Amino acid sequence: MQNQSELNQIKEMVYDQVMEEAGLGYFYKFIMPEEVLVGPGCVRKIGKEAVELGNKALLVTDKGITNLNLHSSTVRSLEKNGVQIHIYDQVQSDPDDKVIMEGVRTARDKNVDFIVAIGGGSSLDAAKAISFMLNNPEPISQYEGADKIENPGLPLIAIATTAGTGSEVSVSTVVTDSKRNKKMVISSKYLVPKIAVVDAELTSGLPASITAATGIDVLVHAVEAYLSKNSITISRALADHSVKYVVENLPLAVGNGENIEARHRMCIASLMAGMAFSNVGLGVCHATAHQLGTTYNIPHGVANAIMLPAVLKFNKLVSKKQLSELAHSLGAKIEGLTEREAAEAAIKEIKYLISDLGLPSSISEIGGSKDDFKSMARDALDDPTLATNPRKADLSDILKIYENAF
Ligand SMILES: [Fe+2]
Structure with a gap:
């Protein structure tokens, strides 16, 4: 039988190993409803x-x-x-x-x-x-x-x-x-x-504008979860499939709210994106969109639609590979493209989708003012969703993202 100090040593070794695996992404927990x-x-x-x-x-x-x-x-x-x-x-x-x-x-x-x-x-x-x-x-x-x-x-x-x-x-x-x-x-x-x-x-009675805004929120959950610095195999699988379902079904659900098949697939997309981001976190898009929503009293999905392209432009520096992987599910033609080109194509497809759905694509379009950027950027820095963004963002980065979204 080991004495107490030997037992403590073993406990420490196991703890170190688990923590190392956690750091490498080998150890994690995944939480879902019962x-x-x-x-x-x-x-x-x-x-x-x-x-x-x-x-x-x-x-x-x-x-x-x-x-x-x-x-x-x-x-x-x-x-x-x-x-x-x-x-x-x-x-x-x-x-x-x-x-x-x-x-x-x-x-x-x-x-x-x-x-x-x-x-x-x-x-x-x-x-x-x-x-x-x-x-x-x-x-x-x-x-x-x-x-x-x-x-x-x-x-x-x-x-x-x-x-x-x-x-x-x-x-x-x-x-x-x-x-x-x-x-x-x-x-x-x-x-x-x-x-x-x-x-x-x-969901079948929802007006087109709410369907579009909430549907883009699903896309943002999926994309941010896919790019999250805590992303894992399970969350990426869920997020990638969610992106594909949104691209295929959101325009159909917005165009005809009674299309129950498209509505059903959007429900599943929402579920999958929710399971993914709930476990691995979101990023700068939600951090900046939360402040935009509060400052200008606009729906959460609309705020996300405005911020997403500018945020992806910022994250592309470290997330080219992930964006290029999502390009296919976003409907981009990627044969023969380099990783950088495929990442650009992914962002382009997202912009097309936002525009096709009739959602605003800039802060100026909703009557926002550059005078609010400083206080919004400060609050965005405190937003907990920022912690899992793949690229580190400081105050000047966030100000630049708001500028780019203007
Ligand atoms: Fe959201």
Whole structure:
């Protein structure tokens, strides 16, 4: 039998080896929801999956969903299986801490066993925050960043009604701090929903402009995950396939919202990109787009569409190989091209797609001003998504990226 100091030595050796493998990218963990339900109409099966979570649930959503009655099949399925539902539909776009804490009070008041979220990124993110704040002390701002949440929240079923955010499978939530008017990115394994649901039927009524903006967000998730400095084989496989699905199906879904096949494939693209970025992170595009969204009050996907080409131009220095690999899935003709040419072709295809979808392609187009660049760049430097960008970016780099996107 070894003595304590020998045991400690062995422990240290194992630790060193694991850390070395982690550094080389050989050791990693991949976090996903326990269950993922996919397919048109699958929301009608949610009740059966939910019964083991309890018999009282808070349904977190927004007025847009309840006015359109988009939550009715979920509610029917849950009630049929004996689950009592209380609806909290106060979520607004870019939810702030006040909306979250009101949801927490309602959940406590109703003594619910679990949370069901239905909606786009705002409703899903709000539900994630409500769920963890039920079991963790205030204020919510102390959890900004990665892995600061100590206790798991209430179980969450996340039902996506846009093919965009990937929030239904991701480890993060974005909450606006009302005091600082700043978006806080909070990430933790405790934020991954227990059950993720993507049902294309729920997305079929979305207007073309929202389909385009949320769809480009999917593309940005996939591209940033592919280029991420933490990228791994599994995430690259998911991201590459997601890019291919977006390029093939987003124009069809925007052109005809009733094309359920295209909608279904966009749902899967969103799911795959969400699984990828949730595990390996994003990059400068999200870091700069978050500030653009807050400053000019434009949708997240639109902000990403504006920033992406300028960000890729910046990242190309270190990501030529990765961009050239994505070129094929982006639909570029790459036979006979050098790596540099294929990378350029990839960026060109992305610009064409953004323009074809009718999304704005510059900050000037949305009425932005260069006077805001300094404060946006400073906030972008603090954005946690910056940490996994493949190229290191300082304040002057970010200012230049905003200039290029102007
Ligand atoms: Fe995003």
